[in-house]
Amino acid sequence: MSIPMYWRTSHQRLALTGEVCPTCEAKLFPPRDICPHCNSPAKTRFDFCGRGTVYSYSLVNVAPRGFERCAPYVVALVALEEGPLLTAQLTETDPQDVFIGMPVEMVTRRMREGSEQGLIEYGYKFRPCMERAEA
Amino acid sequence: MRDVAIIGIGQTPVSEHWDISLCDLAVQAVKAALLDAGIERPEMLFVGNMLSAALSRQQNLGALVADHAGLRGIEAYKVETACGSGAAAVRMAYMAVAGGACDVAVACGVEKMTDGTPEEATAALAEAADALYEATHGLSFVAINALLMQRYMFEYGYRHEDFGPFSINAHENASTNPNAMFRRPITREQFVRSRPIADPITLLDSSGIGDGSAAVVIATGELATRLGRPVVRIAGSAGATDSVAVHDRREPLFFSAAHTSSQRALAQAGVTAADIDFAELHDAFSITAALSLEACGFAPRGKGVALALGGEISRQGRLPISTLGGLKARGHPVGASGVYQVVEAVQQLRGQAGSNQLPGCRLGMTQSIGGSGANIITHILERIS
Numbered sequence: 001m002s003i004p005m006y007w008r009t010s011h012q013r014l015a016l017t018g019e020v021c022p023t024c025e026a027k028l029f030p031p032r033d034i035c036p037h038c039n040s041p042a043k044t045r046f047d048f049c050g051r052g053t054v055y056s057y058s059l060v061n062v063a064p065r066g067f068e069r070c071a072p073y074v075v076a077l078v079a080l081e082e083g084p085l086l087t088a089q090l091t092e093t094d095p096q097d098v099f100i101g102m103p104v105e106m107v108t109r110r111m112r113e114g115s116e117q118g119l120i121e122y123g124y125k126f127r128p129c130m131e132r133a134e135a
Numbered sequence: 136m137r138d139v140a141i142i143g144i145g146q147t148p149v150s151e152h153w154d155i156s157l158c159d160l161a162v163q164a165v166k167a168a169l170l171d172a173g174i175e176r177p178e179m180l181f182v183g184n185m186l187s188a189a190l191s192r193q194q195n196l197g198a199l200v201a202d203h204a205g206l207r208g209i210e211a212y213k214v215e216t217a218c219g220s221g222a223a224a225v226r227m228a229y230m231a232v233a234g235g236a237c238d239v240a241v242a243c244g245v246e247k248m249t250d251g252t253p254e255e256a257t258a259a260l261a262e263a264a265d266a267l268y269e270a271t272h273g274l275s276f277v278a279i280n281a282l283l284m285q286r287y288m289f290e291y292g293y294r295h296e297d298f299g300p301f302s303i304n305a306h307e308n309a310s311t312n313p314n315a316m317f318r319r320p321i322t323r324e325q326f327v328r329s330r331p332i333a334d335p336i337t338l339l340d341s342s343g344i345g346d347g348s349a350a351v352v353i354a355t356g357e358l359a360t361r362l363g364r365p366v367v368r369i370a371g372s373a374g375a376t377d378s379v380a381v382h383d384r385r386e387p388l389f390f391s392a393a394h395t396s397s398q399r400a401l402a403q404a405g406v407t408a409a410d411i412d413f414a415e416l417h418d419a420f421s422i423t424a425a426l427s428l429e430a431c432g433f434a435p436r437g438k439g440v441a442l443a444l445g446g447e448i449s450r451q452g453r454l455p456i457s458t459l460g461g462l463k464a465r466g467h468p469v470g471a472s473g474v475y476q477v478v479e480a481v482q483q484l485r486g487q488a489g490s491n492q493l494p495g496c497r498l499g500m501t502q503s504i505g506g507s508g509a510n511i512i513t514h515i516l517e518r519i520s
């Protein structure tokens with residue numbers, strides 16, 4: 001990711017900032033200017049709480065460039081509490097402990113080894129939900 | 136719209152063509168297709184390709200291939216829809232001829248994967264996904280499809296080994312196709328023990344990437360009849376889109392673009408899924424083949440794998456797929472695969488499929504997918520006797 005691409009999306013990467021559609025009230029992440037559900041303009045900011053459950057997951061053994069030294073790692077589709085799915089890595093868990101339906105919460109982590117233009121990329125990953133694990 | 140036929144086909148073997156350039160591969164397929172058609176100079180050329188910029192540092196393929204194929208001066212374009220680029224080129228050529236912009240057009244698909252390192256190829260293939268919100272999280276293209284497969288297994292209760300028939304059938308059919316890259320049959324045992332790439336997807340769930348080019352000459356039905364060529368009609372042609380990112384879909388396990396484009400193409404041809412004699416589907420991964428079968432109406436939701444387990448996708452089954460090896464075992468030169476599918480369907484309909492020939496087939500479907508279900512193009516081909 002280049003510096004402009006990162007800078008432009010930093011609120012999404014660091015704070016899970018998305019949008020809520022003023023017409024159909026769908027919560028959107030990542031944000032987009034037209035609601036995909038009702039095609040109305042959607043520009044109202046909405047901050048997601050960062051909790052969700054694992055919708056699906058995969059253990060990546062053969063990693064793309066920039067992620068070789070992180071492999072193996074777990075990627076997932078996370079169903080956020082407010083509705084939408086997002087794609088992220090899971091962290092602080094053993095791959096064999098991951099299951100569909102596992103409660104997870106967002107944390108901020110470094111995303112990859114070395115990156116373009118000297119940028120140190122931070123962003124969201126998800127870990128098993130602490131509160132619920134203790135409860 | 137005018138009646139449209141395919142009057143010539145050409146292909147190179149799918150392989151690691153270290154000694155042949157991107158451009159020369161395309162030229163070989165285009166020249167072979169023109170020779171087969173008995174045509175010297177088409178009016179238009181559409182070149183389907185995904186990775187030429189990333190791996191060969193080359194764009195402007197329309198003019199480049201036209202020039203090197205001895206067609207300098209004709210109208211020519213590169214067409215891109217990720218892994219479905221070849222099928223998009225076929226659809227562009229179809230629209231050009233059907234709409235009356237020209238009488239004869241060539242659609243060519245070409246991919247030169249070995250000009251980059253395997254890591255570069257993996258990174259370039261990930262560009263079919265959402266760059267900002269999928270690839271940045273370390274998802275390879277395989278991993279995105281693995282997310283679909285894991286969820287599919289969870290929802291419908293399949294085990295990984297249940298997907299074996301897709302790969303075993305593809306390799307079986309490729310074993311007698313001289314243009315295929317992987318000509319060795321595989322056993323169930325080998326499938327079960329294959330090494331994981333992105334769990335649950337293993338090496339033997341995945342199509343092998345390679346270099347290759349295929350081309351078809353598309354002309355008006357009237358010209359085809361006049362030339363006395365064996366006539367294969369394009370009875371239906373349609374494309375449809377879905378979100379690029381899988382996470383933007385309400386139902387990730389339903390390929391809505393496959394459903395829409397296949398229904399439109401079938402309706403145009405005036406037939407239903409039950410009338411189709413064989414299908415060349417986008418079996419880039421075994422899960423992709425299953426989801427395509429379901430979206431096209433060949434199997435109910437959750438039953439695509441059951442169809443394969445029941446033996447219905449083999450050459451003796453109710454709906455043979457990957458009849459010359461498919462993406463899985465003929466090989467998947469990504470931007471070329473959509474044209475290989477059409478070339479192979481024409482081979483079947485003309486009775487030129489050698490020992491892979493399906494007896495008496497009349498209607499074939501080809502379907503190619505750009506991304507993980509994002510851009511899907513379907514063609515219905517019909518033999519006219």
Ligand SMILES: [Zn+2]
Pocket residue numbers: 021022023024025026035036037038039040
């Ligand atoms: Zn809305």
